[in-house]
Amino acid sequence: MIRRFALMIDPVSTDDTRDDYRDTFTQVDAAAPALSVGELSTQRGDGVFESIGVVDGHAQEVVPHLERLAHSARLCDLPAPHLPQWRQAIETAAAQCGDGEAVIKLILSRGVEHGPTPTAWVTAAPASDFGAVRAAGVKVVTLDRGYDLGAAERAPWLLLGAKTLSYAVNMAALREAHRRGADDAVFLSSDGFVLEAPTASLILRFGDRFVTPAPNGGILHGTTQLSVYEHLQSRGFEVGYDRIPASDLPRADAAWLVSSVRLAVAITAVDDQPLPVDPALTAEWNQYLLSPRD
Structure with a gap:
């Protein structure tokens, strides 16, 4: 217990x-x-x-x-x-x-x-019981974070790349997502690029290539995202980091939010637009993420 x-x-x-x-x-x-x-x-x-x-x-x-x-x-x-x-x-x-x-x-x-x-x-x-959400996935809305992609480098005092205790904005974003009938949010930069979720990293699939937003835009380099990438590379998939325009998000072949405790959850819709889901791959990722890893 x-x-x-x-x-x-x-x-x-x-x-x-x-x-x-x-x-x-x-x-x-x-x-x-x-x-x-x-x-x-x-x-x-x-x-x-x-x-x-x-x-x-x-x-x-x-x-x-x-x-x-x-x-x-x-x-x-x-x-x-x-x-x-x-x-x-x-x-x-x-x-x-x-x-x-x-x-x-x-x-x-x-x-x-x-x-x-x-x-x-x-x-x-x-930990909370995330079994249901891992199986069912989440609907997300996109929200403007209010900074352009170069803000972290131009204004380091904003601490955009640090995991600080100041999470009031992140929690407000989740409440706004719920007000809009969604389960979670994905932040966008003010110049139109995909960033991360309030408490998770984002992974997109385009064909056999998996991509996540580059962490040089003031977002956290996700530990769980790194573990998923190791697993995908061992399976022979191509993985990478990129500047991802917001317009690419609803065009993805699949998308996930990944984090240390909730693990991997599929995104089922973006701003009410349905997104393809791969239940078998999601289950595979969670099985891997629940295995012992140092």
Whole structure:
């Protein structure tokens, strides 16, 4: 049985070379208050995070998630996370997850306002049951994100390539999708290119070629998308990254949203226009994504 679990982490210097970091973790009651009212993660969303899928006690894609956490920290001018310490924290949390699917979250905040150190913690909890949506797929609407494709490079202070705690816009996009009768959204750049979903990466199929929007447009390089690409390449398919015009989205032979916990879900319609679906390939991807992967 999967239970809720939480660890507060005392961040250490990246120069620390010990083998055991267990004395830097403090287990706390996952249902009890643990943060100061001056914590900037809650006051301003000033921090970064990762969500890691766990299957039968095995944390998936740990290295890519840790690398992306470090990348987000660099973009936000946060202290570099000590990756061996965080990996041991993940292992500790995963050991509390029994059979079934769970999610581990890594959070690195700037800390208490005017405080000397960042705040860091790890949680583990049961994952939602995504069996139905993996089988049925989702309808999406396209929404303008309000930035052109060059905004991330031109204005790095927008933090478009970081996985920050500031998810209010992403949640507002999902609510707008629901108001329009859809299940999810796909962001478009203001100059008309496909980006990503609020909480997932996008993969399109054109014939035997699979393509995802290039991550240099201020979007996250999806860990699950990378795993799917590895699987497709092992099957002999061509995969790639590209600037994808919005007009190509409804013309795709198939499309998916992929993420660490929901895994792969087929897109069944874009702005009320039906899209072809490949149930067998979707099921194959999810079977692969549920297998142990480091």
